[in-house]
Amino acid sequence: MRSCLAGFLYFEPIMDRIYLDNAATTALDPLVLDAMMPYLTTRFGNPSSIYSYGRESRMGIENARKTVAKLLQAHPAEIFFTSGGTESSNTAITASVRDLGCKHIISSKIEHHATLHTVNYLYNKGEATLSFVNLLPNGHIDITHLEELLKTSTEKSLVTLMHANNEIGNMIDLHTIGSICKKYNAIFHSDTVQTVGHFPFNLKNTPVDFITGSGHKFHGPKGVGILYINENIKIQPFINGGSQERNMRAGTENLYGIVGFAKALEIASENYLVDKEKIQGLKFYMKEALETNIVGTYFNGDPNGNSLYAVLSASFPKTEKSEMLLFNLDINNICASGGSACTSGAEQGSHVIKALQSDSDSVTVRFSFSKYNTKSEIDQVVKKLKDMV
Ligand code: PLP
Numbered sequence: 001m002r003s004c005l006a007g008f009l010y011f012e013p014i015m016d017r018i019y020l021d022n023a024a025t026t027a028l029d030p031l032v033l034d035a036m037m038p039y040l041t042t043r044f045g046n047p048s049s050i051y052s053y054g055r056e057s058r059m060g061i062e063n064a065r066k067t068v069a070k071l072l073q074a075h076p077a078e079i080f081f082t083s084g085g086t087e088s089s090n091t092a093i094t095a096s097v098r099d100l101g102c103k104h105i106i107s108s109k110i111e112h113h114a115t116l117h118t119v120n121y122l123y124n125k126g127e128a129t130l131s132f133v134n135l136l137p138n139g140h141i142d143i144t145h146l147e148e149l150l151k152t153s154t155e156k157s158l159v160t161l162m163h164a165n166n167e168i169g170n171m172i173d174l175h176t177i178g179s180i181c182k183k184y185n186a187i188f189h190s191d192t193v194q195t196v197g198h199f200p201f202n203l204k205n206t207p208v209d210f211i212t213g214s215g216h217k218f219h220g221p222k223g224v225g226i227l228y229i230n231e232n233i234k235i236q237p238f239i240n241g242g243s244q245e246r247n248m249r250a251g252t253e254n255l256y257g258i259v260g261f262a263k264a265l266e267i268a269s270e271n272y273l274v275d276k277e278k279i280q281g282l283k284f285y286m287k288e289a290l291e292t293n294i295v296g297t298y299f300n301g302d303p304n305g306n307s308l309y310a311v312l313s314a315s316f317p318k319t320e321k322s323e324m325l326l327f328n329l330d331i332n333n334i335c336a337s338g339g340s341a342c343t344s345g346a347e348q349g350s351h352v353i354k355a356l357q358s359d360s361d362s363v364t365v366r367f368s369f370s371k372y373n374t375k376s377e378i379d380q381v382v383k384k385l386k387d388m389v
Pocket of ligand 1: 023024083084085086087112114162164165166191193194213214215223225
């Protein structure tokens, strides 16, 4: 047992419920809190101030930038700190249209709303045309159709496709898609919010122009993220004001968030192989348990194929009981979701599941796992689920 600066004694976050919604957000790692604590207390200087308090804060930010760049194998000048994945994707997509001359956007119907609402906004304003790439029955991108769209485009294109889908886990191959984009001189943005902190990036060798990351998806703090902008790309400032983030994003920096982001990424990278093996084990353990115990269960996407190891999207037969599934899970202190956290308050259902199966007669639950979950938790959840479906 160790003590952290906050004065508590613990190894892991204390949880009084079973939390299987780690694609929505993750618990803060106590070691991340440790790293952030000085910047929440004694090192409070404004990073733009020239005296020692300011210089210490500036050092915290620039060290964090170097750490993040090193771990993603990028150059520090390619890393911009933002408020999270939403801001990063909004910026990349809007800048591609307004600053880089992309008048045709190619995306997919299963992107996160941070992407979908941005591309629809630009389309509705008449700033770009919009095409959606076809999906294969297993939810993967139809690469032949993507190439067809690029080949026949009369305008410079932006391709915006997510690395791992937050609802079904399907992954794209960044190298394959990036190389096709290069062939047709298109800009390539990938929403990598579900993979930064869960995947070993080497951005020096990856043909992408923009990627995004969000601290709260890998046991870091909420409200902080990154936008990677390839060094060959030049865009206009995305928030005007002071000279922070090398004149690109004005406003006093989220100092402790940035420090926490870097620490969380460092921990995730150090433990990547061990954590991946454990979490993937939990995913397949649950998949098998559901298959064995609940007749009629099926899984969305391509869980055994190119899929994020932390996400399992399960559909159960629709019955009077199962229609209340999410509610019943909640009252049994089990946290899981029907889809993206951003839409869980709305009654429209998941746009991802709708895009995959238009006339589904099932109830879908996304289970997503972290290093803090255990097999015993999964046993308890499956046991409860048997009574709820
Ligand atoms: N993109 C994906 C795939 C996500 O899962 C999320 C999570 O909410 C976001 C974007 C938005 O990120 P943030 O919450 O940091 O704005």
